[in-house]
Amino acid sequence: MARQFEGKLERLDGNRWRIPRDASRGMRVDGIIYSSDELIKDVVAGGGLDQVANVATLPGIVGASLAMPDIHWGYGFCIGGVAAMDIDAGGVISPGGVGYDINCGVRLLTSDLHADDVRPRMETLTNQVFRDVPCGVGVGGPYTFSGGEISRLLNEGMKYLHHRGLASDEDLAATESAGSIGGADVSAVSMEARKRGGDQCGTLGSGNHFAEIQYVDQVYDAAAAAAMGLEQGRVTVMIHSGSRGLGHQVCGDYLKTMQSVPKRYGIDLPDRQLVCAPFDAPEAQQYLAAMRAAANFAWCNRQLLAEQIRKAFSHFFGKSAAQLGMAQVYDVAHNIAKVETYEINGKMRRLCVHRKGATRAFGPGSPDLPDRYRDLGQPVLIPGDMGRASHVLLGTAEAMRQSFGSTCHGAGRVLSRGEAIRKSAGRRIDKELAAMGVIAKSRSREGLAEEQPAAYKDVDDVVNCVAAAGISHKVARLRPMGVIKG
């Protein structure tokens, strides 16, 4: 079980807390946790604080070991963590700093549909999506790729799907890294991992993954919302999924093969799940190539999920997806490691930024943003729970200064799956959600109970904290109307 944090935790300001650098436990930098006074109790109870301190011991870490308000206990690294390592000063890369579900992330589509027109038909529309989108255990997708095809998909990401006519220029432009991260190498991905992914591209999975039909219920920045196609009342579709079995296997493979690596480079670790290698070491480069391949797979997965949802809508409404205006707002990764450049002590440094349960949030003017968002900042997609809300934010210049262009990734769990199931004994979660105006469908026996709204922090609190801290800017809130889960 997560043990109580026994180190020092001090309040830095209204939205940040600090674990001061403690040389006796090998910390090279402070730990900084974004949290409001209201959320800090859940943060402490969540068991991630020791992990924030442990990550601060890793070679090459700069700034601080960061955690977002949706922090909770993870494997080695906490969920909701950001750690940036200076590549040219012995900085490391760690598979545990990315997690098992490489490039788990979120995609948002908008539409020209209005909530009031869709709501009366929500049950049948949700059923249509539930029928058409593969989800749950043992369900394959309609897309299968041969060995050669999967190699290209892993190396090229969404560029390959574009070549196959399964992704548009606009889809690519509205995806982080254009859905195709360079330096991926399929030869670093085991045959077992490739086999696991062969027919899973375009499948949702289960657990906290979902596809959700929503509407824009509140607009905080009208100009930014309009630029994203998110006017009040518009119907949107949010997809939360990752790299499926392929990515899980890549992480498992490298956690295993890297066990003996830290010792080889004289790295002493407080937890074996922090296994890592200096960025330029061959072991690190091999993991990086495989992780990038899995990240490409995840972007393709969300692309094919979006394609199937567009088809489901098209079938249901008798119009093409283009006629329904189902354009992609954006797609973000929230489990990934990337090479980015930041100014550290007055010098530009190449950093390996680990985001594990944290979202990139680049501010306005970043050359990595597509033209349509360059002056606004990067869209950030924050899924909440299936009863309350999700949010659309923008990255800020402050995030570039404070948090290596990063922010939170979701609501963060507060109840274990067992507690959630016990609390739902004798209740019908689907009926309760229906009373809240949400049609929810799940394939697994306990999916809705495990994922009930009370299992999560209120995403509004999490988002208000990162907005108050200045690392994100609120644009719009989305409310669920129909949810499908594995």
Add this chain to the structure above:
Amino acid sequence: MSKHCETFEHTADVGLKASADTLGELFEALAEGLADFICRREQVKTKETITIEARGDDIEALAVEFLWKIMDTIQTNRKAVAAVRVMKIEPNLVHAQVDCEPLNPARHETGTEVKAVTYHMLEVREVEGRWAGQVLLDI
């Protein structure tokens, strides 16, 4: 002869805790516990028997490798598992037979997919003549 497996809770994830008279039975209990978690065994009919083999550097790593194979049998090869029999077990090697049938989501009651069998809180040990073990699953 007795073996037992139950789940325990851990933040967002789930663990398996098992005990048995022999090491082989302990592996069977953990494997069947994992199978039950993903797809309840009581509804599964045995239509085929497949053989799996796993290797590990030590007994705990062997348990993790073995459970990854069981997970793959269900989630990648799409077999609903009825029973697991360990035929041979050595410190670095395990052979087992798995009674199963093709997984049919329309008929089999499935739970939540497992992303990984982790090394966290991993334990396999002999206590007073009985074997005990636990693993944590990433969900």
